[in-house]
Ligand SMILES: Nc1ncnc2c1ncn2[C@@H]1O[C@H](COP(=O)(O)OP(=O)(O)OP(=O)(O)O)[C@@H](O)[C@H]1O
């Protein structure tokens with residue numbers, strides 16, 4: 001026990017002259033849930049991409065299960081990207097997108113086994129009924145489910161999610177969070193998730209990383225969500241803090 | 252009908268036409284889905300610069316056009332990666348430069364421009380053994396990529412970042428695709444002509460897109476449409492004594508309209 005899934009040390013990333021990430025250091029134990037919060041442009045997605053080996057560090061280091069980001073076995077990491085404007089002109093079925101999670105490339109044909117594995121993953125996220133609908137005709141929330149299925153179908157040890165609940169109604173967001181929680185419990189995977197939902201982070205995370213280019217804090221939610229941290233990360237926060245945490249923090 | 256196929260140049264033309272119909276419609280699916288049709292047209296014009304240089308040097312234009320176009324295609328990708336310019340801007344710059352060079356090369360070669368017209372509008376009669384050989388090699392190579400590269404190109408076409416996160420070497424693969432598209436274009440221009448080449452790269456793939464629900468299906472249908480229209484167009488053009496490239500495009504457009512009607516159903 002006590003093995004580290006992720007170790008980030010003094011990680012800095014610059015784009016041209018613009019600092020996106022500045023001396024970030026934290027560690028996630030295997031089986032923990034860590035969330036990343038911070039303002040827009042705070043470097044959250046950039047950090048995840050560095051952990052995935054998609055962006056090079058300018059200095060510092062990242063170790064995943066004791067290895068360099070690029071050396072980690074492909075199937076050890078599941079990734080749900082921040083929803084972008086999906087290229088809706090690309091002809092694809094949800095089951096194909098899920099299959100990339102198994103294969104690591106785009107499928108040509110399905111054999112029985114592959115189809116079963118993919119349908120199984122879709123069923124886990126309550127999206128079996130979508131398997132044959134064109135990707136271009138799915139709603140934002142339906143699409144997020146497919147991406148989630150794609151990320152868990154390979155049974156990763158580390159699940160990385162970039163705002164998986166964006167654009168999703170509250171009931172579905174609750175579903176999505178519980179789906180992630182369920183996978184985490186079943187597989188004892190480590191979860192690293194970017195979210196703008198402070199309340200969910202407060203309740204579900206073991207640790208919270210607060211980022212605004214610089215690292216504001218990395219601590220259990222009760223400490224991380226103290227008002228001074230939030231002010232430092234987000235500037236003016238008005239009454240939002242009281243509204244979300246006021247009651248709970250007084251008990 | 253049968254006897255025209257006994258003529259050697261018709262045989263060459265038929266084989267070249269079918270091979271070119273195949274390779275253009277195969278790479279066309281990536282060109283259409285990656286929104287690169289301007290690249291296709293730009294590279295075709297770049298090939299003109301290379302062919303003109305070949306004519307000036309009195310060697311086989313293909314030998315010069317091939318490396319010339321490949322270099323331009325690499326420069327386009329390189330310029331896009333290294334500068335903040337968008338892809339179509341770097342294409343626009345390099346493509347006009349190549350055409351300008353081509354015009355200068357031809358003007359230096361006084362009183363000898365008929366070959367150049369072949370490249371502009373294509374001429375099925377001008378297909379030589381060497382063109383055929385190249386088409387064949389390219390077609391074989393392309394079949395090989397269908398089994399080895401397609402699944403990675405397709406993944407990166409859908410989402411380059413997801414592919415990269417799955418350890419697909421996206422940048423290297425993109426260069427390979429660009430190079431193969433350049434070769435396809437150079438090999439095709441003699442038959443199709445620079446001016447009309449974009450249609451070969453775009454129309455079969457676009458028609459196929461309309462009736463396909465997966466990218467694999469789109470690839471297969473595109474190839475079928477590309478090969479069929481080349482074959483039908485070739486025969487029709489010889490029968491009616493019309494320019495081959497133009498007739499093939501008419502046939503492709505018929506396929507497109509049919510696909511459009513089918514997709515609306
Ligand atoms: N490829 C890139 N090239 C140049 N700058 C970039 C690149 N990617 C991100 N940036 C910059 O880095 C900063 C951090 O971006 P990032 O996407 O990590 O923010 P974020 O915290 O995920 O924001 P959001 O909440 O909006 O998703 C931004 O200022 C952005 O402009």
Ligand SMILES: [Mg+2]
Nearest residue numbers: 044045046082
């Ligand atoms: Mg982001």
